[in-house]
Amino acid sequence: MTSKLKLLVATSAVTAAMLGANPAFAAGTTAGDAITNNVTVNYQVGGVAQTAETDSDTFTVDRKLDLTVSEANGAAQSVTPGQTAGAPNPAFLTYTVTNDSNDVVDFELTAAQQTTGTATPFSGTDDFDVTGLLIFVESGATPGYQPAEDTATFIDELAEDANATVYVVGDIPLGLATGDAAGITLTAAIKQGDTGGSLGGDYTVNATNTEDGTVNAANIDNVFVNSSASDTDNFVISAANVSVVKSSAVLWDPVNGSSNPKSIPGAVIEYCIAVTNATGSATATSVNISDDISTLDLSFYATAPAAGPATIPAANGVRSALACDGTGTNADASGLGESGGVISGNLGDVAAGATETLLFRATVD
Incomplete structure (x- = not known):
């Protein structure tokens, strides 16, 4: 028997039709799917149509393994010194892991600090390390990182073409300045996804293995793209970049009154504590002042002497920016208080570029 391979052209007496439900190449088709291609050959002998010849071929789609990892925000994540991984204001970065494989797979997740001095993606160079790095996967119960809900540490059974949100959380050290940066690299590695609830094992390239290491009946090869x-x-x-300046002025004494007064016993001294937050800084919040005069030869001035200056009311001891020259107007304060010789006051928030002041008076013993 002689076997010949012929190229069929339009003038041939024999025509062939390739008839199949699936194309011969199916990008994205799930691993393990069978693709069957049917062929029918019609021909004649002496002008008489003969019984058509048919055949088919079937192959199993192999497993293409691929993924994409991308940070999710397109910008650096702003944090403050001392911010932690815990509630109510956790410090975290957000990433997206996409399964570009044609099968369900698991992903092992690891996070690493950038080397000091390396350029970060969005802001300057890396100059500090985050402590206590942890990785968690979005549960889907509540959008956004929720420490009590998002507790999984690997991606389990991610469907083909699906993605998962991953958070890298940690503690931000104290003592850092505005603009300091820390780069964190998230790496995802493909693992077998045959069994839910636990991280799968490694796939072997071009090998027909399942999670338990045995050859599978479907004869699926594994091909890594990545x-x-x-x-x-x-x-x-x-x-916040906060600085404080404390100054004092003699307002009155029992000999000279308010005309060129001296700091003699009985004199009234006004103290001004000015808190400034530098331009370009974060807002300083809950700014509280404590000034202890209990061991000094001073007494808190709550009642004006008969011929002395007016008393600063206890509920109005805060003045707005740069009032320490005595020309400012008292602001609505949350309270100037004294207990046991300790003067206290709350300036509230001090915005970037602002100065807030606390005033109180004392008499010289």
Whole structure:
């Protein structure tokens, strides 16, 4: 028997039709799916149509393993010195892991600090490390990172073409300045996804293995496009830059009154505590002042002497920006108080570029 391979052209007496439900190449088709291609050959002998010849071929789609990792925000995540991984204001970065494989797979997740001095993706160079790095996967119960809900540490059984949100959380050290940055790289590695509830094992390239290491009946080969992928995001510090200046002025004494008064016993001294937050800084919140005069030869001045200056009311001891020259107007204060010789006051929030002042008076013993 002689076997010949012929190229069929339009003038041939024999025609062939390839008839199949699926195309011969199916990008994205799920691993393990069978693709069957049917062929029918019609021909004649002496001008008489003969019984058509048919055949088919079936192959199993192999497993393409691929993924994408990307940071999710397109900008650095602003944090403050001392911010932690815990509630109510956790410090975290957000990433997206996409399963570009044609099968359900697991993903192992790891996070690494950038090297000091390395350029971060969005703001300057890396100059500090986050402590206590942890990785959690979005549960879907409540959108956004929720420490009590998002507790999974690997991606389990992610469907093909699906994605998962991953959070890298940690503690931000104290003592950092505005603009300091820390880059964190998240890496996801593909693992077998045959069994839910636990991280699968490794796939072997071009091997027909399942999670238990045995050959599978479907004869599916494993082909890595990428076995792992990573992306980097960074924290950037937004800190308050607070400074304080304390000054005093003699307002009155029992000999000279308010005309060129001296700091003699019985004199009234006004103290001004000015708190400034530098321009470009984060707002300083809950700014509280405590000034202890209990061990000094001073007494808190709550009642004006008969010929002395007016008393500063206890509920109005805060003045607005740069009032320490005595020309400012008293602001609505949350309270100037004294207990046991300790003067206290709450300036509330001090915005970037602002100065807030606390005034109180004392008499010289």
